[in-house]
Amino acid sequence: MALREKSGGASGADVASLLSLPFLSDNSIRSRQILSLAKLLSSPSSGESPGDSGEFKVFVLDALARDIVAPLLKVQDLRKLGVTLHLALEDASRQAIPDVPAVYLCAPTPENISRIVNDTVAGMYAAASLNFTPSISRVSMEALAREMINGSKAGGGTDASNGTASGNALSRVRSVFDQYMSFVSLEPNFFSLRIPDAYVAFNDPAARDVDVANATSRVVEGLFSALATVGAMPWCLRCPRGGIAEHVAGALHAKLKDHANPAKSTIFATDDAARPLVVILDRNFDLGTALAHSWDYQPLVHDVLSLKLNRVSVPPSSGGTASPKAAKTYDLDRDDFFWSTHAASPFPKVAEDVDVQLNQYKRAVEEISKQATAGDDPSAAFDANRSDLSANTKKLMSAVNSLPELTARKRIIDKHTNIATSLLGSIKTRSLDVYCSVEAELMTGKGDRAAAAQLLSAAVGGGGGEGSLRGTATDHLRLALVHLLSGGSGAGDSEGVESSLRSLGCDMGAYLYAKRMVSLNLAGPAPGSGVTGASAGVGGMTARDSDGNLLSDWADKAFSSVTKGVKALMMSERRPAVVDACEALISEGASSSAVPLGTAPRIDVSNFARFEPRGSSSGTAPRSVVVFMVGGGCYAEYLSLNAWSKSVGVRTTYGCTECVSGGELAAQLSVLGDKASLK
């Protein structure tokens, strides 16, 4: 183990220096995935170190693999790893490049396998390294081998001249690897399996068993991949009893057990210290958080501008230049210093900091131009001897060298200016600030429920008046859903909301579905009904007061129309139920008080089932937690988990079947409502 760790670290450093990504040593799931990618691209080339790009090769990917690689490695990074071309496996118009080896990365689906077979039989590339994102089954492998042999025979029979080239399709296969990579790392500690509409798939009352089994196996594949990349056998799996989560956990448990014996499987390290606690939750555990509007930068960008694979597309400003500009796309990733510091900041802070950064940049530019002019200052030249002159030249050189860095900075600042402007436009037109504050109050359980209902009914009258609720039908629906979910099963004040929703022309399927769930008590702990919920909220409020001041300052300065809403938005801190569950579970694991805990756990741990894939282990508290949300996760949960893990000192990794925004989840709820024929 120690040896392996060492070699891994060394090659990690190599790759990090090659790609100039200094963060690669942080051991997060994203870094590990990047390292595996770099390894698969640099591997079997004649035993050189992974840092060496070795030979040139082409990289052939299927759609999922492309999504996996896209947020991790840019074209430039691939070039450094020796990849000259990246091609889509599905692309039928790929042309033969006979003297280059190809590296395939794809899922082992029958279509992909037949495509690979066709490539190798036709001799498209000099050699093929096959890498499968989840593991390839024995059956698929046999099919692959058989088709290759048959293909070669057929090729040799029909075309004699080509016989020598195609006769050895098998000999072109250089290696076959399971990469356990079928998940997309979006953030250092955040992965998504990119399984769309998973919530529908798991909650559909009309679903056949086969469909559910398929969905489950896909989730388990992905989750297993992620755990394999984390590299440690889970300490234990925890999940709420009697639901989808338990179903998934059971299947994962069975799969993990196959690999539990370190003699048979080398995928997982035997190190006890690194073993994570895996918490599997169902979206129904906490629907409200995913539906509510958020006021932090990253969730806001996700919600309003539909951030996808760390890329956002900003529509052209409607403030009308004559020429219709195309929407601009921006990457929000590791290269973006502003994004990495401000993803979790509330929006007003972001807007303010964009300004600060802009001023800093302007100052730096002035500095440089001053230096540049000082170089040919005539008064300085008066007694300028040699050394002085060379010093000036040096200064000028350093100024010139710092220019590219500055322009890159400027580009990032411009990008965020644009994004923030666009966000602000949406906030104004949809009065998102009002939604945020009302929903936050509702969810901490101290809001005025009647006021929220009134807001909705006022919106019926048409969003003309000042202070009334604007926004799309989805926004209304989301507020109503949060209102419903926060009320618990006993709340009887939903009629008014329901009728105003109807008259607002919202799709009632989602609301009625949620209502039925609430009445069946399926929708998880209603945060408002929690006893200690309010206290945490109050504590958060005082902590954020300073932010509130800054925020109102900024708002008064620039955007008076939003001021009222923003001031009302007292930024009440509330913790999603996910964080509570983690805290409760980890403190339960810690019989010795290794984890400092402020408050009594609010989640009853006894309702959680427990799976231990490698027998029971010692009573030490796990130092890392993997949280997985079946049915869709959201950035708000990721950010709060991140904040929590920093305060507690436990590494958390958050995963989900798909990263859904509130609107998308509401749409999935409507689909379910329609399927259940609720109208």
Add this chain to the structure above:
Amino acid sequence: MMSSTRDRTSEFFSIADRLGGSVGASASGGGGAGAGSGLAPRGLSGSSLGSSSLSGAALSKVDSSLFASKASSIGMGIHATSTKLARLAALAKRTSMFDDPAREIAELTGVIKQDIASLNAAISDLQNLSRGTSGSNKQTAAHGTTVVNNLKTKLMGAMKQFKEVLTVRNENLKVQESRRSRFTASPSKLPSQGDGGVRQPLLGAAPSSSPLPLGRYAAAASGGGDMAMPTPSTSDAAAAGASDKPPVRPPPHWATSSTQPTSVEPGGGHPHLRRRQQGGGSSVMVDNATGPPSSRAPTTPGMPPPPPMFQSQALVAQNSSYVSARSEAIAQVESTITELGGIFSQLATMVQEQGELAVRIDENVEDTLSNVEAGQGELLKYLDRISGNRWLILKVLGVVLFFLLIFVLFVL
């Protein structure tokens, strides 16, 4: 960490073997060969090359394999050059004044310079090759272009590094010069005596790369020649410097005959300097005639330091040779830098601006998608227009028919 993958190559080939055994002997043979070559990829490419040359028809394949081998040899060449560069960098970073590896550096610089020039030529050759061979196949062409660009970028990087190393070297040399001149400048501030005046004009014509320190230094040396070394530490350093170069050490007859030293000293090729030495030698000889007799005693290593007068005599020659070597080294480095600048700009014009640097791999996909959507939209619009026309035609036809009917009715 690296355990998150599972190698199933052998499993695959065993399956293939089993299946191949039942299907046909030739296929199983292929499988076996595959298993072998899977372990040795180089051998594989070699065998594919051999088979294609046997088939004969695939001429382009031979060409492209030529491309591949050329590209890889260039890559290896660049790699070798950068290891040499690393060595050179290590040498150049040495700031010690006395064991300066000037010769080694000069040799290495020359070798690297040659390497870079030949690599540069090879890359442009490769570029022509890739342009010539891949006429129809777009992706092969793209591959070729990328390979060439990649190699160019690498070479660029190596050259940048080379230039940096040379700059560092130059800086170091200059710093050493200034340090030396500082050390030895203090005596020169004192009024120099007669012979100093004679030397100055000669020095004015001395190497132009760094006249100032050289001049000052020589003046200092002359000052030292006439006066005793001012501080013991300086004399020690000078003695150490003198003991580094053995040819200058046996000076007894040196002091008596002024013609000897020119042939002995290593870097004394410069006429001005040589003359200066001779002049210095003769002037000192005059001094020596009046000096104490002990100064003529031969000095051997390990003996107590010679009297100041004699030592300063040795120092003059030593220093001057040192100075000339230095000035030459500086000139050499500078000329190399300018030469390099030439190649640099040449290469820079060859390397297109690689705007794709920060591009993500799904970029094109989205572009394609939007293009397809736009195309579809256009088609729909066209369809609309066409169907509009069709309606118009039908209407016109109807009207015509109607009139025809009326006409027929009226006529009848």
